Amino acid sequence: MNILDKITADKRNEVNLRKSLIPHKQLEQSVLFERTTISLANNLRNSKSGIIAEHKRRSPSKAIINQSLNVQDVAKGYENAGVCGMSVLTDGKYFGGALDDLLIARASCNLPLLRKEFIIDEYQLLEAKAYGADVILLIAAILTRDEIKKLSQFAKRLNLDVLLEVHNEEELQKSIMPSLDMLGVNNRNLKTFDVSLETSKTLSALIPDDFVKVSESGISNIEAIKTLQPYGYQGFLIGENFMKTDNPGESASQFIKKLEQ
Numbered sequence: 001m002n003i004l005d006k007i008t009a010d011k012r013n014e015v016n017l018r019k020s021l022i023p024h025k026q027l028e029q030s031v032l033f034e035r036t037t038i039s040l041a042n043n044l045r046n047s048k049s050g051i052i053a054e055h056k057r058r059s060p061s062k063a064i065i066n067q068s069l070n071v072q073d074v075a076k077g078y079e080n081a082g083v084c085g086m087s088v089l090t091d092g093k094y095f096g097g098a099l100d101d102l103l104i105a106r107a108s109c110n111l112p113l114l115r116k117e118f119i120i121d122e123y124q125l126l127e128a129k130a131y132g133a134d135v136i137l138l139i140a141a142i143l144t145r146d147e148i149k150k151l152s153q154f155a156k157r158l159n160l161d162v163l164l165e166v167h168n169e170e171e172l173q174k175s176i177m178p179s180l181d182m183l184g185v186n187n188r189n190l191k192t193f194d195v196s197l198e199t200s201k202t203l204s205a206l207i208p209d210d211f212v213k214v215s216e217s218g219i220s221n222i223e224a225i226k227t228l229q230p231y232g233y234q235g236f237l238i239g240e241n242f243m244k245t246d247n248p249g250e251s252a253s254q255f256i257k258k259l260e261q
């Protein structure tokens, strides 16, 4: 079994237990269900830099990245840096995140927040909304076209933006549909952890223009972004490069200043 299959199998068990703990009716009663969401896709369309900065403590490919920060400082730092949105990893077992991280980020800043999670069930979209997310991630590698359709349409009904992530042409072809807002190309193969920006370059021409194009993972310098912009990318998802430092907000701030020079 590859790591992605393992993560997904664990996630199914976790979601079933969560459902038994907090019924969906209770999630719908969250005050955050009434909140007007902010569109990350719009922010990206109107931005020069297009940075989406991630909160990520550890990952299966990198073990520990940073365990000593708190979400509040990171969220405020990213907001002050002028990023377009923040991605918050909520998976506990493999990434050391939690749904509460999303809630703390929501309480700390006004950025559009992406729930970075392995989503396989509509229940997780209710959680995303109840804990303050504006955007959800759908990973084509773990979903059928039918599942992508159901989940993305449900997300749109909750006024959440949808970022669909692909890693190859087959995943892209099966996923294109009007209920998606952003198409993300993951430069990291989630099965092998190999990273190559070539993936973003190759797939860019196949993404229809009505979707905001986002390049994800392995971006560690301005040059990478300058290289990808001519391919039509307007969003750049960066985790480790900021999170490995003592002050991710300050790192993001310097990065954006350089980029906008």
Ligand SMILES: O=P(O)(O)OC[C@@H](O)[C@@H](O)c1c[nH]c2ccccc12
Pocket: 054, 056, 116, 117, 139, 165, 186, 216, 217, 218, 219, 237, 238, 239, 240, 241
């Ligand atoms: O830390 P990086 O290499 O900058 O990558 C960030 C983000 O793209 C990565 O965390 C990610 C992209 N897609 C995912 C899906 C699940 C978990 C994590 C991810």
